[in-house]
Amino acid sequence: MTSRPAPPPAFTAATRRRFLTVTGAAAALALSGALPGTGPASALTTARPVDDPFTLGVASGDPLPDGVVLWTRLAPDPLDPFGGMDRRTYPVQWEVATDERFGRVVRRGTTRVGPEFGHTAHVDVRGLKPWREYFYRFRCGGFISPVGRTRTAPSPEQLVPRMSLAFASCQAIWEGWYTAHRDLASRRHDVVLFLGDYIYEFGNDRGIRPGDGEEHNTRQAVTLDDYRRRYATYKLDPDLQAAHASAPWIVVLDDHEVVDNWAGPHAGSTPPAEFLVRRANALRAYWEHMPLRAPQLPQGPDMRLHRRLRYGRLAEFSMLDTRQYRDDQANGDGTKAPNAATADPARSLLGFPQERWLLDGLTASPARWNVLGHQTAITLLDTVSGPDVAVPMDTWDGYSASRDRLLGGIAARGIRNVVSLAGDLHRSVVSDLALDFHDPDSRVVATEFVGTSITSGRDGQDLDAGGQVLLDENPHMRFGNFKRGYVSCEITPELWLSDFRVCDKVTVPDGTVSSRAVFAVENGVAAVQQA
Structure with a gap:
């Protein structure tokens, strides 16, 4: 069990009362289980x-x-x-x-x-x-x-011959139509993983859909009222409703369900005491609108979201939380050169209890495929051409000691068939996960599929300039694409297939979806290959 981080000392009862007076009609619900003033009614x-x-x-x-x-x-x-x-x-x-x-x-x-x-x-x-x-x-x-x-999932001892899953993330509603969800719903997968940024908290008055300029869509969500209204705005979409109704979902959140690039009790220059009230509002609204069990019900600003779900002996899903327990981003966030701060072994993306929970669970797993469902790329993402290196501080690159402990632990413990599924980047990326990304002969210990966004980034293109740099500078990367869409996977005991489904356009309501590329991982072989 991962212990919950204690609120900072500044988060006092007086502070809580002060913020509850300004955070909306339903705000107190996020910090207590009862609605004030209702009584017997x-x-x-x-x-x-x-x-x-x-x-x-x-x-x-x-x-x-x-x-x-x-x-x-x-x-x-x-x-x-x-x-x-x-x-x-x-x-x-x-x-x-x-x-x-x-x-x-x-x-x-x-x-x-x-x-x-x-x-x-x-x-x-x-x-x-x-x-x-x-x-x-x-x-x-x-x-x-x-x-x-x-x-339902298979029984614990069952090795089913085949299962299908989809994974998706990042669906800014003002950026496009949910064409990808319509396609996802039509394929009737066995399970869907949604890996974060279900909503976006900030306001936008330049959207492409009717009603995007309405006042409730143009202001930032802070109160419980705001977050509830934002979820309702998204869930009114018929294609998103169809995707939910087509299969069971396993969900985790990322940053925009709360606020951009938050880390533990930190959110930019906002005092931690103030941010934790906002975090409580956001997590409460998230739980209210997702198909989650009672153990995931938030307790104030804390929510136990990392958990495991087994699909018999075919697959086990370790759903991770890379937000609540992480150290603050190094070097003021952004994209910077890696340095001693990003490599500091005292810093963690998951928090040390969750790191142990993950490796111990992978070690004990009886499943053929060990799946990580989480928010952002583990792979090295060098974003500049030439000998210089610049990586995102918000991804695993900003916490390279965490990455080394994970990949090194997979190798040392002999854990096989680890497949990382992630989102966040608004682009598709396929990578071999090696012990040393700077050594082309380094041992590959896992495979990573990063799915693009449902809509965030609008239509995109097949390969943009930034994507070309990623392919040129990161030889462990096997594929990149900057269109919108999702990934549909078929899994058997001997083979994993990932089909990257892309939309021609999301800025119009009648776009089409097609298969851009299919990649395969063979049982017992970590390296990925194009099918």
Whole structure:
């Protein structure tokens, strides 16, 4: 278990009270489990919503062999901080069936949703069968939700012959249409990994979609009200709803779910005491809108997000958190030459407890493929031509001792078939992960696939000037692409295939998606090759 970092001494009760007076109508919820001033009024009611409460769709997540989390939120007026619901608790019925028409319902029940969590439902359904497709829906009053499709994980001893997964990240809504999500939904994967930047916290009044200039989209999200409204804005998109409804999701967050390039209790020049209140607001809204279990419920500004999910003996997913426990970025952030600060062994991207948790879990894994689901590239990213080197301080390059401990630990412990899946860069990158990136003969111990963004960066191009520099200066890098899209993977016991799906345009609503390149990793061979 990773211990939670203690808030800095400046985060006193008086400080907390001061910030709660200025952070919006729902702000106190992020720091306590009860809504102030509701009292007995939040008792269970038999009243019915007068309008469709399922405007934000449905989702499922974190599959187990016998269960899955089902999610929805009652929000007849989704851009209202409370979704247009009153401050009462409502019964919501749920059903799970083996067929899309619900002719064979295998599980059903009722959950209570209330204002303290924005009328969100997180139903941890158990008693299902391993490696089965199921369908689910919700009812509230006279309204029925859209139908979602989900799938349980295989049993622990099962080596399934094949599974499919998709991974994606970075979906700034004002930058484009969710064409990639539409394609992802049509392929009905067994599971989807979303690796961060589900929303963007900063405001933008130069978007390409209708309504992007509305006031709630142009200001920065700081309060719980703001973050709830921002999630609702994103979740109203029909292609994103379809992607959620097509398969169970396993999610982790990155920086923009809170604020750009935050690190532990640090966020630019904002005093830590002030930032931790904002972080609590952001994490609370994140949990409310994702298909996560109760153990992931934030406790103030802290959220246990790193976790493992097994898919029998075929794959094990180690989902990482590279934000809450990291040391602050070296050298004032940005892109700089590596130096003693970036190589300092006392600094960590994951925090030392999570580093141990990761290596110990990889060592004990019985799975054929050991998958890291996380936020940003492990690979060396030299961004300048010639003999000089400049790397991003926010990626693993800014914490090279952490990277050395991870890759060195994989080699020393004999861990096989490690595949790193990441996002953040707004470009596709395929790399061999070697013990020494500066030595072309160094041993390759893992493979990395970095997926591009869903929309962030707008249309992009096949290979931009920055991408060409990356390919020229980083011989361990096998592929680069600057289009928008996602990655669809097919996994068997002997072969991993990653299909880089790219959009021709995201600045128009009717773009097309095609396969740009497919890369393969063979069982027992860390180096990647084009299929």
